[in-house]
Amino acid sequence: xxxxxxxxxVAFVTTSxxxxxxxxxxxxxxxxxSLVLADVDFETATMAADGLIEEGVQAFPLHCDLAxxxxxxxxxxxxxxxxxxFDFAPKDIRINAVCxxxxxxxxxxxxxxxxxxxxxxxxxxxxxASTALCLRSPGSSFxxxxxxAIDVGYSAQ
Numbered sequence: 676x677x678x679x680x681x682x683x684x685v686a687f688v689t690t691s692x693x694x695x696x697x698x699x700x701x702x703x704x705x706x707x708x709s710l711v712l713a714d715v716d717f718e719t720a721t722m723a724a725d726g727l728i729e730e731g732v733q734a735f736p737l738h739c740d741l742a743x744x745x746x747x748x749x750x751x752x753x754x755x756x757x758x759x760x761f762d763f764a765p766k767d768i769r770i771n772a773v774c775x776x777x778x779x780x781x782x783x784x785x786x787x788x789x790x791x792x793x794x795x796x797x798x799x800x801x802x803x804a805s806t807a808l809c810l811r812s813p814g815s816s817f818x819x820x821x822x823x824a825i826d827v828g829y830s831a832q
Contacts, residue, residue, distance in 0.1 A: 680812045688713065717736060774825065774830075775825055802825065
C-alpha cells in the first residue's frame with residue numbers, strides 16, 4: 676500500500692458502513708489519517724468507528740445527511756473543530772473519477788446472472804479502495820480530470 680501516505684491528515688468519509696465505502700474507509704485507516712466517519716445513520720457510523728478504534732485508528736463518528744442543505748458543511752465544521760484541520764484531498768484538490776464496473780457486494784450475489792456476467796470478473800471493493808488511495812496520494816499530483824475505468828478490461832473490448 677502507500678504506507679503512512681496520509682499521516683497527520685484528516686479524511687472525511689461518508690456512508691462509512693456500506694460495503695464499498697467500508698473498504699475505502701479501511702484502506703484509508705491503514706495509511707495514516709485520522710478519520711471522520713459521517714453517515715445518515717449515526718449508529719452505523721459509530722459501529723464502524725468503534726471497529727477502527729479497536730485497530731488503533733483515530734476515528735470519530737458523525738451524523739451527516741448530505742440530502743439536507745448545509746448538513747455537509749456543518750459536519751466538516753465539526754471535523755475541523757474536533758481535529759483542528761480537514762484534508763479532503765492531500766495537499767491540493769484534484770478532480771478525478773473512478774468509473775466502477777460491477778462490484779462484488781452481498782446484494783449482487785442475490786441477483787440472477789442472465790446477462791452473462793461471470794463472477795470472476797466482478798471488481799472487489801478493496802480494488803476500488805486501492806485505486807482511490809492512489810488517486811488521492813501525492814504520487815498522482817499531476818493526474819487531473821481523468822476518468823479511470825476499473826472494469827477488468829470491459830471498456831477496452
